Amino acid sequence: MKRICNAGPGRNYAPVDGSAGRDRSELLMTPHTEFHLILIKPSHYDDDGYVLQWVHASTPSNTLATLYGLALDCIERKVLGEDVEIRLHVFDETINRVRVDRLIRTVQADGGNGLVALCGVQTNQYPRAVDICTAFRAAGIQTCIGGFHVSGSVAMLPGARKELQLQQAMDAGISLFAGEAEGRFDEVLRDAMNREMQPLYNYVAETPALEGVPQPFLPAESAKRTGGGKATFDAGRGCPFLCSFCTIINVHGRKSRYRSPDDVERIIRLNLAQGIKSFLITDDNFARNRNWEPILDRLIALREGEGLPIRFSIQVDTVSHKIRGFIEKCGRAGVNRIFLGLESINPDALKEARKGQNNITEYRAVAQAWHNVGAVINAGYILGFPGDTPETIARDIKIIQSELPLDVLDFFILTPLPGSQDHKELFEKGVALEQDLNRYDTFHVTAGHAKMSADAWLDIYRRAWGLYYTPEHVATVLRRARARGESLGHLMIKLFVFYACQAIEHVHPLDAGLIRRKYRRDRRPGLPIESLFVFYPRLALESLRKYSRMAWIFWGFHRIRRRVEKEPDGASYRDVATTPVTPEELESLELYHATPAAETAVIKVQRKRAAVAQAAASAT
Ligand code: B12
């Protein structure tokens, strides 16, 4: 999707360096200034210092889509004046190589007016973003970094600009933007045009309303190379809960802000017009979007009324089944995959993480409720809570396999992300934390642990994938899906991808993609550029090894699928995890007796149920 000029819904895409897309005679007749707006969602560096890039990445960037939508709106409204043409370039670095030298030449050839906007920069991407900006700054081109690293740091530790590496960027002439860009992007563009960029735009305290603001949009060319042809949008922002590892509540706030059903319908239709039918709704917790019902009603009308073939992936919490009508309407609206923040099956860990809304006695019910509407469940699991050891983690994975009907399970290393309460507390206590921000990607260890060395922690993190995705368990997950009447092809691919990304690339699946791209010269500053004769033979050998391993793993998963498909009586398969929830299971399942905290949770539930029964009895 690189080098797209002023492309938007209903317009033709035209290359920036070509004449197509502009009426040259018109340009010659009017006084004319060019302003290049270059949107870049940066990637980050791998352990060898090369930029992590793929031919096809796992997920599109919604932040990039949001900024792209805002940029199109600025172009439409000619916010820089009638005589200024804003030329828009967009790069998702996970799939596009950013040729800084060429971009500098393009901007300079047109008079040097422009802004390089580094979009949605997370902590692990911040060093890469700074490196890209530094190269543009050396050529005198203005740059600005926005996203969760800047916003989270400014929101939680405004006095730690140096420690969180914000001050160094500002000193190097890079502007920073904290907060959300809706309603503020014009100001940034005007300042860039006038060459009056401020070191820091700080809007973290003022979260904008989302109804009627420009909608996220990316041209199909990009969407087709990410997430298998998915588009993204945030139907809302903000979450009411208080998880201590979470940065979202401290940046987007705890109050639900949302788009209107009309906005959502417009996003859907724009994407359908470019052949995209599948969507990732990026709300961290769509179940807590206060507008969920009108939005779902509209989606149901589009699906059931007009027969539009739309499908959605959403993120929800573990008590979403308690919201009356929510899951049923999601199913009718076309939700076919959910991301569930399970995080742990140990109530002590959940309590420490202030994730009080997660009650392990609800896990089986919520998972079964989502399966009943045909959704694949992708649960997130965090490794490294204070009580965790390699042994308890291995035990917990076994319990999950046999007692919880989850499909995909993906693991994260507990990481004190700047912007979270955890990070703030550790920082204020002076606890030593990883200084290389590039490693805050949730698959590197960045803090100490009371019971595990950094090596032991990383080792169990890497082994956890193999412990969950055993051939036996892959077969079990497929058998459960077959008993629900689902076809197994897509689910098998998901299981394969989540296992293979870690096994082959040692990268989290959400950060990964298909077929690694690596450029010799795109290496982290400070590391040597390797010689042609070292780099290319090694890359060739590495690729050969990786792709033969990938083919072997795929073949293994494929064989399991074929075997399960042929098994007799597949429709009547049932195991402990898929057995409907009963009150008696509180006595029998290991989930409820693995730790003293789990037993306490059970006692509490039993007492509560007894009190409710007693109250009901005395009322009759
Ligand atoms: C969807 C999502 C993803 C998607 C896409 C990424 C994306 N940014 O779109 C995928 C699956 C790829 C992903 C992966 C990961 N993610 Co993620 N992701 C999200 C999620 C849920 C939504 C992002 C979003 O669309 N937000 C809505 C947009 C509009 O808000 P925004 O990003 O803040 O952007 C606004 C402002 O920041 C500002 N802005 C942003 N950039 C710029 C630039 C300029 C110039 C200006 C002026 C303004 C500006 O304006 C924007 C519009 O208002 C967020 C949580 C959240 N609610 O944001 C986590 C989040 C961003 N992810 C996070 C993390 C850690 C990751 C992973 C490392 C692992 C993981 N735990 O999932 C990987 C990294 C992989 C990668 N290469 O990106 C963290 C980042 C925290 C941090 N301090 O680094 C978050 C905050 C969640 C959390 N765990 O706390 N993620």
Ligand code: SF4
């Ligand atoms: S439920 Fe999710 S979004 Fe909400 S506070 Fe917890 S981690 Fe953050």
